[in-house]
Amino acid sequence: MTTAPLTARSRSEEVRAASRIAPVVRLHFARRLNLLLVPLFVIGVTLVVSIVIQLAIQRAGVDVGTVAYAAGARQNPGVAWALSGYLVATGVASVASTFPLAAALGTTRRDFALGTAATHALTAVFVTAVFVGMLGLELLTGHWFGGFYVFDVNVLGAGDPLVLAVVAFLGSWLALSIGGAFGAAWLRFGPRGPLAISVTAVAVIAVVVLVTVPSFAAVAEAFRPWWLAVAAVGLTGLSIAGTFGFLRRASVR
Template identity: 65%
Template sequence: MTALPLTEAARGATPTSSRVAAVTRLHLARRINVLVVPLIITAVVFVVTIVIQVAIQRATAGGSTAADYAAGARLNPAIAWAQTGYFVALGVSTVASTFPLAASLGTTRRDFALGTTLAHLLTSLYLTAVFTALLGLELLTDHWFGGFYVFDVGLLGAGDPATFAATIAVSSLLCLSIGSVFGAAWLRFGPRGPLAISLATVLVLAVVLLVAVPSFDALTTAFRPWWLVVGAAALIVLSVGGTFAFLRRASVR
């Protein structure tokens, strides 16, 4: 681990990129949490999914066509949802548990926020690379030699590698960013911070739902997938900006 300089003069002599990189290395030093736990979650979901699909195949033997079975199996979103909660929690911990240590080593709040954002980006790229490789292996083995759909699911692009990779990259970065703003809000306001964000989110969703319901059919017809990309990008920017803002006045606990 590289300790950050403690004096203002030393900080001025150290390039900003080096200070940001030091924060990023501090986050990535937790290799078990960042690199190993997502693989363990994936392995558990993989085994459970295969067990369930074997049971379904036996229960419906001769009662459905291969196309019908594939369509149903692709509705399984387990591999996506299983990682979502963990990556939000990881985003919270990268800020809430690491900020006091980084501050004690002399880092500025700005450098910590930038380094955290970079660490989240690298983590999302790592997960994207691993999952895309597993999707490729699933397709090459004709769904693990038994018609088991784990990564080739509709929510992640139904087997299209480009859509799959983009979905994993954006969604994992979104989860980490949302977690980071919750962690920063907790450092700034205590338990009231995350509670206020949650209540505001529920209120916004309720207003959007009330406005959208009368035009639901028209919106469904006009819907385009890129709307989700734009929405996710906006949430990522909003979350990163919120993290920066909260950390500016956050106390070192």
Template identity: 35%
Template sequence: MTHVLRSMRLYLANRYFVLGVPFFIFAVVVVLSVAILAIIGTMQGFPLSEEVRESTRNNFGVLFSAPGFLVSVGVYAATRNFALALALGVTRRNFWAGTALGFVLTSAVTATTAVVGLGLEYLTNHWFIGVHVFDVHMFGNGDVTLLFVGLFVTAMACLAGGALFGTLFRAYGTVRTVMWGAAIGVAALALLALAATNEARVLAWQDAWGEWLSVSVVAAVAAAFLAGSYAAVRRATV
């Protein structure tokens, strides 16, 4: 376990980068969302209409703002940190386990930050202006559990996806990584096609599970990415 924790500490070496940035990203989403509504308010007059305020429940900012950063964290971990870990006498298996634990921490901090944001959103009566950032439809309109778990698995999928492609690059080089990427893309399209041809069944699941269906799919993707990176890291080289 000690060896695994060392790799996790390597992942956490710059804590601001892997734990602090999600906070700033969400802060920027709040500021931008408030700014956009302030501009609308300037044009239409304050207070904002119920219709405008409710329309912000479709705000996707929280979901779409962090993935780019999180994917890059995963890629850096699987390439740069991997190289340094091997240089410092770490085995591939322990590196993977320690880094995966680090991903869990980043995801937990990201999800917790969103939950705290939701609390602040309620305390400030939706950021003083009526804008919805965390209290949105896709996360159950204030469902704390759905918000936490939804963002946790999304962050894990992004980190693990970045790590998967970083590890594939280390194991197989550029050309074969692109081929793997294409294969994964084709597999994803095949699954979508399968879902489309079974629309009635998917809609029945959607009715039964609600937003948790999407959460489960993202969780399965994250697990598949983690398993793929574990398989690839055994062949990865510097």
């Protein structure tokens, strides 16, 4: 007898929650230059630089038709690293510079954290769509008409569009979320906040490396790529939770 009312109530609460988060998303996307256009510029510049470097290698006498060349060219992680650095910085700015305005407009800290997480997810979807489209162009044009490997690289799945989509989405969302956590830590503790996160992260990585070194060979043999996906999801969730935790007591500057 109470199932229907409870279901209707839960749906109503979800609608109200979405209505509170939507203004935060719109506020973030008012800065479309940072979230949408600059990533395209970074991708474009990295594409040009990668082609120039590989063209120089080819002009040095390397045969682009060999398997060895393709294997070496697929080691190029340029577009992934270039964009990830920018996305982390964007994540920082999306919290540090937008939270004071959102708070002044009456947005709660919880709604801001959730709206920011949703914005980062939508931005990651956009980046993923661009990456998949660029991979398609690369494959259709025979690697940009000259054997240039930019998106058909190992770190992005070596030409597998499904793997590329997963890597691009999880990687982009993780980078933005980590940046958001750093921005929230700066609002809460000043420069000591990001420093403490960095020191803690380095300490944890060092402990993990020291613990796993004796059995590194066994771990490497048992390693599966989906471990990275699980780790990315976990770190993204931790970063979002950390953002909200830091913002709960952050001052509005």
